[in-house]
Amino acid sequence: MTTRTEGTDSEDRPGAGAARGIVITGGGTGIGQATARAFAARGDRVLVVGRTGETLDATAEGHPGIQGLVADVTGPDAPERIVETALGLLGRIDVLVNNAAAMGYRPLAALDRAEAERQLHTNLLAPVLLTRAALDSLAERSGTVVNIGSSGALGLRSWPDNGLYGAAKAGLDFLTRTWAVELAPRGIRVVGLAPGVTDVSAGQGPDETDPAYADFLKGIAARTPGGRVGRPEEMAWWIVQLTRPEAAYANGTVVPVDGGLSLT
Template structure:
């Protein structure tokens, strides 16, 4: 499916799933305003892309990001929020500061970007997609606060979907499972037996393998696009059956 001329803002666009999502929108013919924390422009940027590096916890940066998108586009067809922070840790051992950082990075920054963007998202057809996690749908030892943050993100999106429905702005959530991003591959590679560790993790997934980033990007694109014009308030697991098992 193509979406030529779509005006799209993507956060978290410098790594992993965010890169794949940006690539999918490029293939569709969209114009992109991208952001991430890395100072360098991400690989694959076209001349037509705009990239702004910054911290979404900084309200001033969020304001400048949306202002630049409005300057470029006039209005926004889709806002795709791929950024976030993962954090493992036992409930009894996690410092309050770390827990607060997880909530800020995964929920409060999304709130900040969405709140600032809403007046500029096209009414009667604009969309917002939040990228959550399978751990936002299930409880998992060692992931309590990460699950709370990603589950909170899903509920934020559902509430926003109802609040914005009268304006014709859709809000949906993609909940990826374990995905073979460069960061995950690097982490697996540091294990004493990377192949055995990868096989063990894959065996925990009903489809028996990790996702490729492009397999996450495709449904994210679908949810943002006019093909999903009657879908709002949905949380779509993209996890190889993990949350269904």
């Protein structure tokens, strides 16, 4: 487990409210990394979960409110371990962000069982089991669950060669709506964000200069009414806003943030 020593706690800063406890899966890169830093910047304490200690260290660098846990969300003991670690380090869980994801482009005819299980477990089963494990802790804080879906899986759209990923994300959106109703009596809100294509290459190594990735982003930008792809920091802003007290009346909604691409 990677850790960061707390500096001045947000509760000790003049005018600051109590620091919330935030758990983010897939917190070592991209949207998860940006979201962890956005929560930490507002004084919350964050546990980021990921499979690689180096990326978690990079997320936490310069952000004393962030600590990391090396764990595979698909592991049999992962849900309980993540919740126990969060309570031990943060003392509470106010927000759970189910962000970890696994994608693999291939048509149905080329999809083997191992790949199907990898995608379904990471994208759908892991959020189910982790959210279940965190229910009591979330209920104590009238907490919020944020499920990260995909605008590519909204509505009646198809996604050739990426059907399993899209199906899992559509399933996660359905769980967002269902859990919002199921868990409301316990004071837990459940909301979703459906990001469009987001440029996660900055600081991630080879992809930064990968011509194929750059061409992919350029092609998506040309198809998007907004004329560009998204940035991780933009998605992070929406995730933080959905968990604020002022958003308390939003429940069961999935917010698309994709420059209008899903409307075309």
